[in-house]
Amino acid sequence: MTAAACAAYRALKTAERPASIELRLPNGGLLTVPVAEVRPGFAAVIKDGGDDPDVTTGHRVEVAVEPFDGVPGPRDYSDGNLVLTAGSGVGVATRPGLAVPVGKWAINPGPRRMLRDNLRPERRMRITVSVPDGEALAAETLNPALGVEGGISILGTSGIVRPYSNAAYAATVALQFRSLAASGFTVGATATGSRTAAALRRDYPELAPQGVVEIADFIHVAVRAAASAGLEKLIVGCMPGKLFKYACGEKNTHAHKNRLLMGRLAELNVPLPAGVDPARFESMGELKAALAPEAYRAALEALKPLALRVLRGWGGALPVELALYNEKGERL
Structure with a gap:
């Protein structure tokens, strides 16, 4: 454009x-x-x-x-x-x-x-x-x-396209984590995009720019790569939509591969106010707009341990910490 x-x-x-x-x-x-x-x-x-x-x-x-x-x-x-x-x-x-x-x-x-x-x-x-x-x-x-x-959306954050084929991206992510470990880093972080990456670098200045790896939708690849590289801790940065998908155990969170099915909130026993049917929503943003702030926060708090259980299962002995942000880069 x-x-x-x-x-x-x-x-x-x-x-x-x-x-x-x-x-x-x-x-x-x-x-x-x-x-x-x-x-x-x-x-x-x-x-x-x-x-x-x-x-x-x-x-x-x-x-x-x-x-x-x-x-x-x-x-x-x-x-x-x-x-x-x-x-x-x-x-x-x-x-x-x-x-x-x-x-x-x-x-x-x-x-x-x-x-x-x-x-x-x-x-x-x-x-x-x-x-x-x-x-x-x-x-x-x-x-x-x-x-x-009525038509498509005009999207973008960085102005460039990154390599999103599974093999190319998996290799790139694994290389970045090996490079971190070789450079003496014991802690690394994953970001799903540029906004989350900026927020992580702000909140974890000790990671420096290279300590935050932008992984897009390849969360399973990233966690396994961080574990294989021998890091002592991984900080997983994400927004609510990705948090929900992690809680559901989805290894690739691209919308074309795994659509966000809000009805699964009920399957995961995430608390919602009486009369709220999650299946009628199409995104976490839409759910947020429909709930009072305290009800939305309760839902996020219920998702966090579920997502951590999945992530830690993929990482084996690798300790994993969550850093949840909103679209403005504010910590949730």
Whole structure:
């Protein structure tokens, strides 16, 4: 999305038609993205998902850029001189618990930050992102169940795709834990993504940057690798959705492999208020929105020992500690 917006804006401003765009990433790095089509005020890129099982891989993401002096719509995002809206193929959030408010376009904070950091127009501009076949693609995802209607979500946190094939990722994770042990670390930590990694580095400064391994969905691989490397303790950082999946014993937590079945809360004897049927929810975020804070916390506290039992079973003699965070990086 950001690469197409920058190409469209450059073509509008200078009549240049760049074949690629260099983007600044959240981690300070640079990424060059090819541009499939560009003309003044319009550009398209082709989504490259790498090895990640993403249904949008190979499909067009189109962006139109135009001067704007009007009032943003109720679904739009306004940030300085940028008004971000959506055209066909991008969904709208209809349920609480997602990374975007109900009623807004399903364009997550990460991509919006990247757009803001890379596109700084001198005057107010409207950015319209479309995915031509997004509505059909969304039927192949969990979006309808999660409450995103009318198209796909625009996701992302780091701006890059990591290798998510099982063999490649397992080898990468195992290598990182062996490297930690060889460097003299006795304690390591796992993070499911960049937000959890940042929170762990904040709360466990002794781990330094290399002591936190980003494992994505490969929790079983990670715990076994940490144990094999000879670490003396492993801190498992996660958010509530992953905590629930760990408690259920799921070795790979990718949504396409293991959908979050909230009805299993009852099977695990997690306490919920009378009359609350967990099966009617699609995510822990949606459950949180429906419960009083103390009831939600009681559910999380009940899940923690169940998840630890599973994790410690995978790790054998390796002591495992849980560090649970919310989407803002706050400790729960």
